Amino acid sequence: MPLPPSAVVVARQFDDAQQQRIASDLGMWVFLATEVLFFGALFAAYTASRVQQPEAFAIASRLTNVTLGSINTGVLLTSSLMMALAVRATKLGLSRASIGFMCATVALGIAFLAIKGTEYYFDYREHLVPALNFSHEGPHAGGVERFFYLYFFMTGVHSVHMIIGVATVSVLVVMAWRRHFTPDYFTPVELGGLYWHLVDVVWIFLYPLLYLVSRS
Numbered sequence: 001m002p003l004p005p006s007a008v009v010v011a012r013q014f015d016d017a018q019q020q021r022i023a024s025d026l027g028m029w030v031f032l033a034t035e036v037l038f039f040g041a042l043f044a045a046y047t048a049s050r051v052q053q054p055e056a057f058a059i060a061s062r063l064t065n066v067t068l069g070s071i072n073t074g075v076l077l078t079s080s081l082m083m084a085l086a087v088r089a090t091k092l093g094l095s096r097a098s099i100g101f102m103c104a105t106v107a108l109g110i111a112f113l114a115i116k117g118t119e120y121y122f123d124y125r126e127h128l129v130p131a132l133n134f135s136h137e138g139p140h141a142g143g144v145e146r147f148f149y150l151y152f153f154m155t156g157v158h159s160v161h162m163i164i165g166v167a168t169v170s171v172l173v174v175m176a177w178r179r180h181f182t183p184d185y186f187t188p189v190e191l192g193g194l195y196w197h198l199v200d201v202v203w204i205f206l207y208p209l210l211y212l213v214s215r216s
Contacts, residue, residue: 021187028191032198035161039202042154046209049146056143061213063128063144064151068119069211072112073203079108080200083169087193090186095176098189102173105196109166116159123148151210158206161199168192 050057086101120129127135128148136144172192175181181189 024187024191028194032194035198039157039205042150042157043205043209046150046154049150050213053140053143053146056140057147058214059138059140060144060147060151061211063126064211065119065122066211068115068122069207072115072119073207075108075112075115076200076203079105079112080197082108083193083196087186087190090176090181090189091183093183095179095181098181099173099176102169102176102189106166106169106173109162109169113159113162113166116155120152123152154206155210158199158202161202165192165196165199168195 082101082104086098086105089095089098089101123129124133127133129152130145130149134145134148138144169192172189175188
């Protein structure tokens, strides 16, 4: 059921709406902290491997498709802007604008995944997929293959998070269309925005580490 203009649904375990919002914010930040720890372990593995085999990682990075990686970086930065505008519009009670911005966010997320899928296809065609069709000649072949193990695992995990983000914002669009949000009740949109921004921030670190090593 849509919310009345000034109604806020308060769960039974909370005393009031303010306490509920504080608990929701805290819960989301704890969740995001666990995500940071998870990705932090991947970045640590990457750093250790790169320190051990810097030449191989430089060679492997130059084999990645920097053009598509750069386009996807622009796509994600734009999607973060759209999501931030959606949160702002929801707080101001601009329902149609909020729905529009969230739809743009979803569209950009899908575009990112499509571009990433295209990039994976090119990687497969160039025989850069370890354990499937990897082929690279040279003294650093083992290190190059190690790089691409990390590349596919890190970008694959990120893509899974992007899929979850697209699904989450899609649900928020339906909720907004059914007028579940008001200037007094916008916590789900705000928390969805936080998750989306985390996914984008992770990519901001992945992009230079995977695509820009020793490029000039």
